[in-house]
Amino acid sequence: MCCAVWMPDAIGNVYQAKHWQDVWNSPTAQSVRESILDGSYRWCNKLSCPVIQNADLTPFVQVTEPRFQKAIAQHETVLDFAPATVNLSYDKSCNLACPSCRTKVIMTNDAERRPIDEMTDRVVLPLLADCELVTITGSGDPFASRTFRRLLQRLGEMDYPKLQYHLLTNGQLLTPEVWEQFP
Numbered sequence: 001m002c003c004a005v006w007m008p009d010a011i012g013n014v015y016q017a018k019h020w021q022d023v024w025n026s027p028t029a030q031s032v033r034e035s036i037l038d039g040s041y042r043w044c045n046k047l048s049c050p051v052i053q054n055a056d057l058t059p060f061v062q063v064t065e066p067r068f069q070k071a072i073a074q075h076e077t078v079l080d081f082a083p084a085t086v087n088l089s090y091d092k093s094c095n096l097a098c099p100s101c102r103t104k105v106i107m108t109n110d111a112e113r114r115p116i117d118e119m120t121d122r123v124v125l126p127l128l129a130d131c132e133l134v135t136i137t138g139s140g141d142p143f144a145s146r147t148f149r150r151l152l153q154r155l156g157e158m159d160y161p162k163l164q165y166h167l168l169t170n171g172q173l174l175t176p177e178v179w180e181q182f183p
Contacts, residue, residue, distance in 0.1 A: 001029065001032055003044070003049060003051075006044070006045045006048045006049055007032070007043055007044075007045075008043070008045075009028055010028070011023055011024075011026050011028040011029040011032065012024075012026040012028065012029065014090075014119050014123045014124075015115060015119050017122075017123055018122070019122075019123065019126065020082070020123045020124070020126060020127035023123075024079065024082070024083065025078045025079060029077075030077035030078060031043065031077075033071075033076075033077040033079075034077050037072065037075055037077070060072050067079075067081050081130065082127055082129075082130035082131055083127075083131065084131060084132045084133065085131065085132065085133045085134075085135070086127060086128065086131050086133070086134050086135070087134075087135040087138055088124065088134060088135065088136050088137055088148070088151075089135075089137050089138040089139035090116060090119075090137075090139065090147075091108060091113075091116055091137065091139060091140055091145045091147045091148060092106045092108070092139045092140045093106060093107045093108050093140045093141070093144050093145035093146070093147070093148075094106055094107075094140035094141040094144050094145075094170075095141055095143075095144040095170070095172055095173055096141070096170055096172065098170075106140065107144070108145070108146070108147065113146060113147055116147050117147055117150065120147060120150075120151055124151065125151075125154065128155065128160055128163055129159065129160060131162075131163055132162055132163065132164060133163070133164050133165075133166060134163060134164075134165055134166070135166040135167075135168065136148050136151070136152070136165065136166070136167055136168070137168055138168060141168075141169050141170055141172075141173065142167050142168070142169055143169055143172075143173035143174055143178060144173055149181070152165075152181075152182045153181060153182055153183070155182075155183065156183035157183065
């Protein structure tokens with residue numbers, strides 16, 4: 001959802017979901033969309049949201065994306081398309097312990113990684129097939145994370161032709177040899 005960090009409730013749990021659509025179109029996600037369509041924004045924290053605070057909400061008449069125009073016009077709360085942008089921040093593994101983020105180095109072990117990798121295969125990879133931009137990661141470093149390195153190794157141009165990447169990294173582990181591992 002647009003600003004999950006400020007929402008009082010999660011729209012779903014990707015670890016329990018069979019498909020990304022189970023979260024994307026969950027009852028909570030539908031209720032959030034309904035609150036946008038009716039103009040109440042009842043799910044939003046109006047004091048924390050910079051878009052609401054700055055009066056920067058885009059009026060419906062200025063929405064130019066055809067699929068969103070259709071959803072608005074037909075008052076749809078169940079969407080038959082994937083989000084265009086996804087931020088993957090579900091593995092906190094990082095090679096550094098920067099004081100702004102954490103007090104120690106965090107690395108997932110095999111037992112912690114197993115459900116993360118299963119969810120990545122089941123939910124994330126199918127979701128990314130229809131996305132345009134993926135950010136990896138806001139929670140750690142994509143090159144320190146075995147999960148995110150494994151994901152990057154699987155995201156080839158043939159299966160994900162329109163996907164662009166935004167990698168948030170401290171750069172310490174990004175070498176030409178590491179970069180060559182990814183299609």
